[in-house]
Amino acid sequence: MLETGDSARDLVGFVLPETGGLVETADPARPYVLLDADGAVVAPVEAFLAELQACSRPATTIRSYGMDLLRWWRFLSGWGVAWDRATRVEARDFARWMRMAPKPTRVHWRRRSSDGGHPPPVSRPSAAVPNPVTGRAAPGRLYSASTQAHCETVLRSFYTFHLEEGTGPILNPFPTTRERRRRPIAAGRSTRQSAGGRYRPSVPRRLPRRIPDSRFNELFAALRYNRDRALLAFWVSNGARASELLTSRQRDPLPGEQLLGVVRKGTGEFQQLPSSPDSFVWLRLYQEEAWRAGAPRGADKPLWWTLRRPFRPLTYHAARAMLNRANALLGANWTLHDLRHTAAYRMARDPQLALTDVQWVLGHAHLTTTQIYVPAGQDEVVEAVRAHHERQSHQAQMPAVPAAGYRTESLNTLFGRNQ
Incomplete structure (x- = not known):
């Protein structure tokens, strides 16, 4: 061939x-x-x-x-x-x-077994229709x-x-890809550039999607257990990846210093991340409930466990299922990684927090990766433009103020405003 x-x-x-x-x-x-x-x-x-x-x-x-x-x-x-x-x-x-x-289409094993091993095909929503709560398009068919x-x-x-x-x-x-000649950058010199694979499609640049404060409060209220509330409080305050937070052991939380130790995904190193005070409050409530229920206890034991017997360490897929249950109540499609984006955005937009400190907390290798959280989010841009239009409309409705030296009565008579 x-x-x-x-x-x-x-x-x-x-x-x-x-x-x-x-x-x-x-x-x-x-x-x-x-x-x-x-x-x-x-x-x-x-x-x-x-x-x-x-x-x-x-x-x-x-x-x-x-x-x-x-x-x-x-x-x-x-x-x-x-x-x-x-x-x-x-x-x-x-x-x-x-x-x-x-x-x-991948069907859950419970549905597959209930339908005799031959479940009907699952229809996927169109990717062109955004979620009314989050604005994110659902996974499409292609x-x-x-x-x-x-x-x-x-x-x-x-x-x-x-x-x-x-x-x-x-x-x-x-x-x-085939090389393309660029303009000479100096006399007698030229460079060539390569854009990667020839069959590689162009990937649109996507801005990180954060959860607005009002939406986060709704999401937090939709949670049923203190364990889930503690997880969300840590994710949104220390910016740890979802899988990183699940690596913590029971010896890793230090409430007095407001630090929680995690194992970084890329380097595999142990790092203590500063977290919000309320996250440790929810953690303590969860631990008391888990220990009374008989969950394993020990400094070397995992920090996060399933809620039902037999107790097993909480996995990423179980944590995602927890978030999906809250999404179902709200009609949303937030992801666990959106919580990391939210934490990064809150820290990067704080003028009193150095961007290099945010880089250290997030574990970014390059500062340019952290800088994507500096610009305003989509919701903030939309609100700012709406306020701009409102100011323009209000200014157009205000009566014109005559310049100094002109009497208002004379201008009204001249332009027929008294008639």
């Missing part, structure tokens, strides 16, 4: 086969493995994931890369193409398919541009790795 040839594949009607899978293991040297249709470990992917681990990538990143590789493996399996026989025709068709293919871009980056890196190792095809199916 020529790389420049036209593909005759029916990409519109193609259905991604549900073969293979990405499996989590108990082996710290292999946190995730990719299995093929026969249940065997895919060795090329295993070598690539080992390279990621050697480059200090966390397990969450390895899982994210593995899911993209699983999608690619299933695509090739559907067309009967081996991974090392893939050309730019397959890569181009894959990029085209991701732009038009609906995302697979893959988002960010998902497509991430997948292209992963696959290009995967084939680059095997090209350097000499274990893959001699040409990367996912090439870099």
Whole structure:
């Protein structure tokens, strides 16, 4: 098959086969493995994931890369193409398919079992309709541009790795973009620029979405348990990532110093974050209830537990389910990461708090990442523009004041205002 040839594949009607899978293991040297249709470990992917681990990538990143590789493996399996026989025709068709293919619907295991293992397809809302509470568009039927871009980056890196190792095809199916000549920056000199992968889509820049104070109060009031209130109070005050807060142990809260220790996601280092006083109040209320109910107690024990027996350490998915229950009451679609954005925005907009201090609290490697929280949020901009229009309307209704030296009675007579 020529790389420049036209593909005759029916990409519109193609259905991604549900073969293979990405499996989590108990082996710290292999946190995730990719299995093929026969249940065997895919060795090329295993070598690539080992390279990621050697480059200090966390397990969450390895899982994210593995899911993209699983999608690619299933695509090739559907067309009967081996991974090392893939050309730019397959890569181009894959990029085209991701732009038009609906995302697979995943059904909860309880619904699957209640429907005899064959539940009806789940319809996804249109991404063009924003949520009336949050203003965020719901996940649509198609893959988002960010998902497509991430997948292209992963696959290009995967084939680059095997090209350097000499274990893959001699040409990367996912090439870099064609170089474009820029204007000369000096006499006799010119530069070239590359914008990444050729099949990488343009990703719109999105501003971090925070929760306005009034909406946060509604969200907080929709929570039913002191544990959930303590979690939200910490997330919105210290800016920790959702997964980072769940790493705290019972020895880590220091109410007297208003510090809570967490393990950072990227570096894996332990860091004490300053938190609001009310978060420790809710934490103490939750601990008293949990200990009376029989939750494990000890300095080395996890700080956050499930509310029902058998008690288990609280996971990220359980915390997200807690937030989704509150969202269902409000008709909203807030996310756990919105709480981190809210905390970052509140700190960055405080003129008495240095931006470098905010960078340290958030754990950002670069100050430019922290600076995205400095501009006003969308709701503030909307309110400011509304106030501007109101001032303009009020000013237009005010009577004109005559200049000095002119009598008001004379001007009224001249312009017929007395008639």
